[in-house]
Every structure is written in C-alpha cells, then in structure tokens.
Amino acid sequence: MAQPTDLDLYERIRQKDKEALEVLYDRYEKLLYSFAYRMMKDSQAAEEVMQDVFMKLWRGKGAGQYVSGRGKFSSWLLTITRNASIDLIRKKKVQEVEWDQRDSVHEDLPGVEQEIEDKEERNQLRRAVHTLPDEQQRMICLFYFQGMSQREIAEKCDIPLGTVKGRVRLALKKLREHLEKEGGIVYER
Amino acid sequence: MNDKPCDHILDYINDQLSDIERKQFEKHLSECPRCQEELKEMEDLMGDLPTYMEQTEPPAGMKQRVLDEVFSNEEEDTAPVRTKRPVKWKAWSGVLAAGLLLSIGMNVYTGLEVSDLATENEQLESSLTEIQTALSELEDSESGTASPLQQTELASAEGTNAAGTATLLNRETRQELLVQTQNLENLEPGEVYQVWLIEGETPEPAGAFTTNDTGSGGVAFTINEEKSWDAVAITKEPQTGNQTPQGEIILQAGL
Numbered sequence: 001m002a003q004p005t006d007l008d009l010y011e012r013i014r015q016k017d018k019e020a021l022e023v024l025y026d027r028y029e030k031l032l033y034s035f036a037y038r039m040m041k042d043s044q045a046a047e048e049v050m051q052d053v054f055m056k057l058w059r060g061k062g063a064g065q066y067v068s069g070r071g072k073f074s075s076w077l078l079t080i081t082r083n084a085s086i087d088l089i090r091k092k093k094v095q096e097v098e099w100d101q102r103d104s105v106h107e108d109l110p111g112v113e114q115e116i117e118d119k120e121e122r123n124q125l126r127r128a129v130h131t132l133p134d135e136q137q138r139m140i141c142l143f144y145f146q147g148m149s150q151r152e153i154a155e156k157c158d159i160p161l162g163t164v165k166g167r168v169r170l171a172l173k174k175l176r177e178h179l180e181k182e183g184g185i186v187y188e189r
Numbered sequence: 190m191n192d193k194p195c196d197h198i199l200d201y202i203n204d205q206l207s208d209i210e211r212k213q214f215e216k217h218l219s220e221c222p223r224c225q226e227e228l229k230e231m232e233d234l235m236g237d238l239p240t241y242m243e244q245t246e247p248p249a250g251m252k253q254r255v256l257d258e259v260f261s262n263e264e265e266d267t268a269p270v271r272t273k274r275p276v277k278w279k280a281w282s283g284v285l286a287a288g289l290l291l292s293i294g295m296n297v298y299t300g301l302e303v304s305d306l307a308t309e310n311e312q313l314e315s316s317l318t319e320i321q322t323a324l325s326e327l328e329d330s331e332s333g334t335a336s337p338l339q340q341t342e343l344a345s346a347e348g349t350n351a352a353g354t355a356t357l358l359n360r361e362t363r364q365e366l367l368v369q370t371q372n373l374e375n376l377e378p379g380e381v382y383q384v385w386l387i388e389g390e391t392p393e394p395a396g397a398f399t400t401n402d403t404g405s406g407g408v409a410f411t412i413n414e415e416k417s418w419d420a421v422a423i424t425k426e427p428q429t430g431n432q433t434p435q436g437e438i439i440l441q442a443g444l
C-alpha cells in the first residue's frame with residue numbers, strides 16, 4: 001500500500017483524524033525540530049515551537065491553514081515553524097529589552113556565528129553564510145533567524161526603510177548561490 | 190507603517206502583520222504581479238534553507254508530550270468556557286489583537302469619506318464583525334497568560350438611535366481604547382464628539398472625533414492605566430479641547 005501523501009494526511013487532519021496527525025508528526029519531527037532548534041538555540045524552546053506548530057495544524061485556523069497551490073506542503077510547514085519560532089523569540093525578547101537596546105552592531109552577529117559555529121564542520125549553511133560579506137550575513141541573521149520586521153532592520157542597521165527589501169533579497173540570493181554551488185541534501189518525501 | 194502596499198511583503202513573510210493587515214496584503218497580492226513574483230522568489234530562496242542545516246536528535250518523549258497537549262487542548266476547546274469576564278480595564282489583557290483592532294479603527298475612520306449610506310453601514314458592520322471574529326479567535330487561541338480583550342456596547346441616550354462599541358486593547362506596554370459609533374447626529378462646523386473616561390464622578394477628556402455624513406465615526410487612544418476607570422461616555426462639544434463636558438451624554442457604558 002502506498003504511503004499517504006502529505007496532502008492526504010492534511011485532509012484527514014482537517015477531519016480531526018488523530019492518527020493522521022501522528023503520521024505527519026513522525027514524518028516531519030526531525031526536520032522541524034532541527035530547524036526550531038537552530039532558531040531557538042535551546043531544546044526546551046524548540047519543543048515549545050513544535051507544540052505550537054502542531055497545535056496550529058490540528059486546529060487548522062488562520063496560520064494553521066494550508067492553501068494548496070502556494071508552494072509545497074513541506075515548505076509551508078517549515079514556514080509555520082519559522083513563524084512560530086519568530087513569535088517565541090519575540091516573546092522571550094520582551095524580557096530582554098534592555099539588553100537588546102544596547103546591542104551594538106557586532107553584538108548580534110555572534111548570534112548567527114555562534115549558532116552556526118557550535119555545529120559540526122560539515123554544516124553547509126554555516127560555510128555558505130560565512131562566505132558572504134558581513135552586511136549580507138547580518139541581513140540573514142536579522143531577517144531570517146531573528147524574524148525582525150522591515151522597520152526593525154532599518155533601525156538596527158541604520159539604513160533607509162526602502163532599501164531593506166533589496167538587501168535582504170540580495171543576501172538570500174547570494175546565500176542560495178553558495179549553497180547550490182556546493183550541492184545540498186535535499187529533503188524529499 | 191508603510192505607504193505602499195508592496196512595502197509590506199517582508200513583514201508579510203515574517204508574519205509581522207496584524208490579521209487585518211495581512212488580509213489587506215493578501216488582497217493586494219492577488220492583484221499585484223510584482224508582489225506575486227517577489228513572494229515566490231523569496232519563498233524559493235528561503236523555502237528549503239532548513240534542509241541545509243544540521244539535523245538534531247529530538248528529545249526523548251517529545252512526541253508524546255506534544256501530541257498529548259494538542260489532543261487534550263482540543264477537548265477543553267469544545268467545552269463552553271468564557272465564564273470569566275473581568276470587569277475593570279486593568280484586568281484585561283491580550284497582546285495579539287492590538288494592532289489588528291487598531292487597524293480596523295483606522296479603516297472605519299478613513300472610511301468616513303465614503304458617502305454612500307449603505308456601503309458605509311455595511312463597512313462598519315463588517316468591521317465590527319471582524320472585531321468580534323478577532324476577539325473570539327483570540328479567546329480561542331492563547332491559553333495561560335493572555336485573557337481576552339473586552340468589548341462593550343455603548344448605550345444611547347433616550348431619543349437617539351446612536352450606537353457604538355468600546356474595545357479595550359492591551360498594546361505591549363500600554364492600553365488603548367477603540368471607540369466606534371454610528372447613527373450620530375451631524376456636527377456643525379467646529380463641533381466634535383468627545384470621548385470621556387470617568388473615574389468616580391470625574392470625567393477626563395480622552396479622544397475626540399468627527400463623523401461623516403452618515404453619522405459614523407471612531408477614534409483610538411491610549412488610556413492611563415494608573416486610574417481605575419468606571420465608565421466611558423461620549424458627548425457633543427462645541428469645540429475641541431474642553432476639559433469638562435458642556436454637552437449632554439449621547440452614548441455611554443460602564444467599564
């Protein structure tokens with residue numbers, strides 16, 4: 001018997017089929033958890049993110065609703081995982097506001113560097129990020145890993161609001177080029 | 190925060206828009222080929238980045254914990270809750286919907302130029318419905334710390350069919366009150382509708398607004414949390430800036 005596709009499972013989840021959620025969970029646990037862990041740098045917080053993601057998926061409202069025709073299901077799951085992480089980062093940040101305000105330009109870079117450096121040498125993302133100029137590393141850190149708003153990035157980097165989009169895009173593009181040059185482990189299902 | 194709808198794309202991707210802003214952007218998206226293309230590009234660029242990251246072994250027992258929590262919350266959800274309705278502004282909280290509710294307020298306010306009566310009323314009604322949806326979603330969602338925002342119907346003075354609502358929202362470090370009204374009498378030039386917050390017997394001026402020619406209007410303002418407000422009221426004042434009310438109360442509600 002063929003494995004149910006992600007979309008089959010999603011449909012069953014919408015019908016409140018607990019088993020379907022469990023199958024989907026098993027399928028994506030490692031990928032999503034690993035990602036949440038990269039974002040949060042903390043296993044407990046990463047578990048909170050997982051909780052949030054599967055809660056949203058089960059409830060199927062608002063952000064927990066997959067709109068077919070807009071990208072792969074796995075990409076969408078990664079997107080809500082990223083958004084749940086960003087959300088939690090922001091909640092946790094509220095308690096650290098004072099530190100945050102004193103952050104100097106270089107104080108947030110270690111976020112990314114440390115996060116990436118802690119990991120083993122083989123980490124492709126780390127190598128790819130490191131090949132980028134500082135400014136691009138920073139865009140990736142602030143936009144992708146910390147999930148900042150356009151305005152926050154503009155303020156933090158002291159650049160015009162209108163240039164943020166272009167810079168983020170360029171940084172992501174360059175990162176992508178490096179990753180593709182090296183060839184990736186493509187997660188397939 | 191931005192002038193052009195196209196400028197919202199990064200915040201859309203990073204989920205930094207309120208529900209209403211998000212819906213507005215999605216509507217724009219459906220009409221703007223440039224944004225569609227950019228979004229697709231960004232999604233392609235970011236989509237599978239996590240697959241390039243090193244994998245981490247999930248902690249033991251996480252699956253059980255996560256799924257148990259998901260399914261047990263589900264059971265609670267179906268039970269009729271919502272018994273606890275705090276009375277004082279202070280006790281209310283819920284950070285999420287603040288921006289969203291405010292943006293509805295702004296829509297109502299900027300919608301004032303619309304001259305067609307039916308459209309205007311529909312617009313206000315649908316905004317109010319959206320608020321209610323937002324509120325009930327909020328009530329459904331976050332458990333634990335976030336208790337629901339409160340919305341109060343304003344009572345009208347005798348002989349008028351004025352109507353309105355007051356909605357309290359907690360916006361990070363401050364609280365804001367959103368007041369929306371309809372069926373108010375037209376103002377003479379210079380006159381305003383003034384919102385008062387009342388502590389005991391003492392009214393304090395809060396926001397003021399004017400109406401469009403169908404009598405709809407609204408305003409949102411920050412409120413002082415140090416005080417324990419007992420009521421909110423709206424009067425018609427001959428000019429802005431009155432420190433005590435000259436006009437009769439048209440709409441009011443206890444808080």
Ligand SMILES: [Zn+2]
Pocket residue numbers: 194195217221223224
């Ligand atoms: Zn656009």
